[in-house]
Amino acid sequence: MTPAAPRRALLARGAASARSRRTPRPVLGGVLGPLLAVVLALVLCGCTSLPTSGPVIEGGGADQGGPRRASDIDARPPLSGASRTEVVAGFLDAMTAWPVQTSVAKEYLTEEAAAGWDPEQETIVYSDSLPVRESAGTVSVRLTAADRLDAVGAWRGAMGAEELTLDFRVSIEDGQYRIADPPDALVVPAGWFRQRHRQVSLYYFDPIAQILVPEPVFVPEGDQLATSLVSALLAGPPPRAQGVVRSFLPSGLTVGLSVPVSDAGVADIALVGEPQAITAQQAELMLAQLAWTLRQDPSVTALRVSIDGTDLPLPGGVSEYSVEAAAALGPAGPGGGRALFGVSQGRLVFGSGDGELAPATGVFGAEGAGVSSVAVTLDNQRAAAVDLGGRRVRLARVQQSASEPAAQTLLSGGNYTRPTFDHADRLWVLERRPGGAVVWLYDEHDDAVRTVRVPGITGTRARGLVVSRDGTRLVGIVRTPDGSDRVVGARVLIGGRGQVQRAGRPFVVREAEGSHITDLAWNGPIRLGLLTATAPGSLYEVDVVAADGATVGVDALSTIVTGKVRGLAASPVEDAPMLAVYADQYVDVVRQEPQPVDLDGLTQLDYAG
Known part of the structure; x- marks a missing residue:
C-alpha cells in the first residue's frame, strides 16, 4: 500500500x-x-x-x-x-x-x-x-x-x-x-483544517520490537476515525520515520470500505491483499500496533482482524482483542510513572507523589553527596547523578547495595546538564563546551561511553537535552545568536541489535521567540512541556507543544505559574500530572493543586527516565 x-x-x-x-x-x-x-x-x-x-x-x-x-x-x-x-x-x-x-x-x-x-x-x-x-x-x-x-x-x-x-x-x-x-x-x-482534523499517533515498533513508538499524523475527525487510523497505519511509517521504526503489518494490505465499530465497541478490521503466512508472534505484534492506534478512538474498546476473510488468531483463544491488552509494550515503557525522584540539599530523594520525600539509601542519598541533578532508570533501581558543580557524572544504585557499594564514574572534567534515560537504560548526557555542545551516550550493554553527533544540537550553544522513552527522539534547548532559545529535535536510528547508530536531520520543535526556556520534559508520548521565564523568579509560563513541531491542529496547553519555579516534572505516561517544582512544594499545573514537601531546599524533582 x-x-x-x-x-x-x-x-x-x-x-x-x-x-x-x-x-x-x-x-x-x-x-x-x-x-x-x-x-x-x-x-x-x-x-x-x-x-x-x-x-x-x-x-x-x-x-x-x-x-x-x-x-x-x-x-x-x-x-x-x-x-x-x-x-x-x-x-x-x-x-x-x-x-x-x-x-x-x-x-x-x-x-x-x-x-x-x-x-x-x-x-x-x-x-x-x-x-x-x-x-x-x-x-x-x-x-x-x-x-x-x-x-x-x-x-x-x-x-x-x-x-x-x-x-x-x-x-x-x-x-x-x-x-x-x-x-x-x-x-x-x-x-x-483546525476544525476538521486532529493529531493522533500511529504506533510502530522500535527495530528490535521491544517498545511501541508513536508517530504523530493528522487524520480527519468524524465517524470515519477508526477507518482513517487503520488506513494510515497500513500505509507504513511517515518519511521522517523511515529507518527509525518498523511495522509488523504486512505490506500490500488495505482496509475495506470502512472499519465498522459495533455498539459494544468492537472494531471489525477486514483487511484485503495478497495472502501471506503470519506467525503467532507476528500476529501479536500486529495486534499491539492496531490496539494502541485504535485506542485513540473513544468508541473502540476491542478489535477483531481478518485477512482476506480468514480471522487472525487472537492470543489465548479469545474472541476479541482488548485495546488495553498490549499495555506492557506502550511508548512510556515499564512502570506506572508515579514515583518521583529529585535533589534536596545535594542528596538524591524519592517519594510516591504524596509530598513525602526521603533520602535514598545509596551513595547519592548520603549527606554531603553534592548531587546537582539526577536521572533514574525506569525500573527505579539505578541513578545517574551530576555532582562536583556539574563537573562529573556517576552511576550508582538508588538504594544501598552490598554488591555495588560504590558509584561508577562515567564522565568527568566537563560541564554537564541533567542526564536522561530511555527504556533500554541508555543514558544520554549533554556537555556544554565553549566551542559547542557534545552529546554523550552510555550503553550498559557495551559498558562504554561515546559521543553521538546530533545535527542541530552538537556544536551549538545547547543548554538542555531529553530523550523519549522509546529512545528514538532527542530534543534539546539551543541558544540562538540573539540570546533567545529554540527547541530542536532529531530522530535516533537504532540498529538490529539495539545499538544507537546515528541521529537524523534536525527539525525545529519551537522557534525562538525572544525568551529563555528554563526546563523541558516529556508530557505524554508526543508532547513536550516547556517552562519559560517571563519574569525570572516570579512569573513563568508553561507551554505544551507537539514534539514534531506542528503548530496547527494541535491541542496545546499554556498556563502561568507564579513564584520561583525550579523546574518541571512531567512524564510520557499519559495520566501522570505535570508539576511545577518549588523549593518547598510542587503544583499540578493543570489542576493548580499544591502539594507541600517535607524536605527543605528542593532543587529538582522529576519522574523516572
Missing part, C-alpha cells in the same frame, strides 16, 4: 458521497455564485481573502448520501464564463469540501491536468490573506504563511519564502478557462 493510499481511499469515499448529495445553488444575477461574486469584488479592490470554510448547504434536493451534518460543505462546480481568477478561487474553495472529496475540484482543471492531478501527495495548510495577481495567462496566489503535511499526514513544517507563491497556468478548453498545472497537493485554510 502506497503512503497516499489512506488519503486516496478517503477521497474516493468522499467523492461518492458528494456525487450523491450535491445540490445546485442559485446563482447571483444568473452568472456568479455568492462566493465568486465576493472574490471578484475583492480582486477588483486589489485584496483577496479566501474564507476559512466553504459554504454550508441549507437544503435543496433529495439527500441520498446519508444524514446531513452542520459541518458538511458542498463544493461548487465552475460557472460558465468564469474568469481566470474566478476559476483559481473556485478551485481553492472546492478543496474545502467536507467530507473530503476532490471530484468537483477536478472540474476546474483541464482534462489532461485532472487526469494527472494527485492531491494525495501532500497537504498545504495556509493562513492569512491571499493577494492574487494575473499576468499573461498565469494567476499567482501568494500565501503569507503555510505549512506542509506529507502523504500520510505527518507534519513537515513551514514552507520556505520562495515556495509561498502558487502559480496557476490557465488555458482555454471547450471555451472555458481551466487550470492546466495545479500543484499536487490539497491546499486548504488553517481555520478549516
Whole structure:
C-alpha cells in the first residue's frame, strides 16, 4: 500500500458521497455564485481573502448520501464564463469540501491536468490573506504563511519564502478557462483544517520490537476515525520515520470500505491483499500496533482482524482483542510513572507523589553527596547523578547495595546538564563546551561511553537535552545568536541489535521567540512541556507543544505559574500530572493543586527516565 493510499481511499469515499448529495445553488444575477461574486469584488479592490470554510448547504434536493451534518460543505462546480481568477478561487474553495472529496475540484482543471492531478501527495495548510495577481495567462496566489503535511499526514513544517507563491497556468478548453498545472497537493485554510482534523499517533515498533513508538499524523475527525487510523497505519511509517521504526503489518494490505465499530465497541478490521503466512508472534505484534492506534478512538474498546476473510488468531483463544491488552509494550515503557525522584540539599530523594520525600539509601542519598541533578532508570533501581558543580557524572544504585557499594564514574572534567534515560537504560548526557555542545551516550550493554553527533544540537550553544522513552527522539534547548532559545529535535536510528547508530536531520520543535526556556520534559508520548521565564523568579509560563513541531491542529496547553519555579516534572505516561517544582512544594499545573514537601531546599524533582 502506497503512503497516499489512506488519503486516496478517503477521497474516493468522499467523492461518492458528494456525487450523491450535491445540490445546485442559485446563482447571483444568473452568472456568479455568492462566493465568486465576493472574490471578484475583492480582486477588483486589489485584496483577496479566501474564507476559512466553504459554504454550508441549507437544503435543496433529495439527500441520498446519508444524514446531513452542520459541518458538511458542498463544493461548487465552475460557472460558465468564469474568469481566470474566478476559476483559481473556485478551485481553492472546492478543496474545502467536507467530507473530503476532490471530484468537483477536478472540474476546474483541464482534462489532461485532472487526469494527472494527485492531491494525495501532500497537504498545504495556509493562513492569512491571499493577494492574487494575473499576468499573461498565469494567476499567482501568494500565501503569507503555510505549512506542509506529507502523504500520510505527518507534519513537515513551514514552507520556505520562495515556495509561498502558487502559480496557476490557465488555458482555454471547450471555451472555458481551466487550470492546466495545479500543484499536487490539497491546499486548504488553517481555520478549516483546525476544525476538521486532529493529531493522533500511529504506533510502530522500535527495530528490535521491544517498545511501541508513536508517530504523530493528522487524520480527519468524524465517524470515519477508526477507518482513517487503520488506513494510515497500513500505509507504513511517515518519511521522517523511515529507518527509525518498523511495522509488523504486512505490506500490500488495505482496509475495506470502512472499519465498522459495533455498539459494544468492537472494531471489525477486514483487511484485503495478497495472502501471506503470519506467525503467532507476528500476529501479536500486529495486534499491539492496531490496539494502541485504535485506542485513540473513544468508541473502540476491542478489535477483531481478518485477512482476506480468514480471522487472525487472537492470543489465548479469545474472541476479541482488548485495546488495553498490549499495555506492557506502550511508548512510556515499564512502570506506572508515579514515583518521583529529585535533589534536596545535594542528596538524591524519592517519594510516591504524596509530598513525602526521603533520602535514598545509596551513595547519592548520603549527606554531603553534592548531587546537582539526577536521572533514574525506569525500573527505579539505578541513578545517574551530576555532582562536583556539574563537573562529573556517576552511576550508582538508588538504594544501598552490598554488591555495588560504590558509584561508577562515567564522565568527568566537563560541564554537564541533567542526564536522561530511555527504556533500554541508555543514558544520554549533554556537555556544554565553549566551542559547542557534545552529546554523550552510555550503553550498559557495551559498558562504554561515546559521543553521538546530533545535527542541530552538537556544536551549538545547547543548554538542555531529553530523550523519549522509546529512545528514538532527542530534543534539546539551543541558544540562538540573539540570546533567545529554540527547541530542536532529531530522530535516533537504532540498529538490529539495539545499538544507537546515528541521529537524523534536525527539525525545529519551537522557534525562538525572544525568551529563555528554563526546563523541558516529556508530557505524554508526543508532547513536550516547556517552562519559560517571563519574569525570572516570579512569573513563568508553561507551554505544551507537539514534539514534531506542528503548530496547527494541535491541542496545546499554556498556563502561568507564579513564584520561583525550579523546574518541571512531567512524564510520557499519559495520566501522570505535570508539576511545577518549588523549593518547598510542587503544583499540578493543570489542576493548580499544591502539594507541600517535607524536605527543605528542593532543587529538582522529576519522574523516572
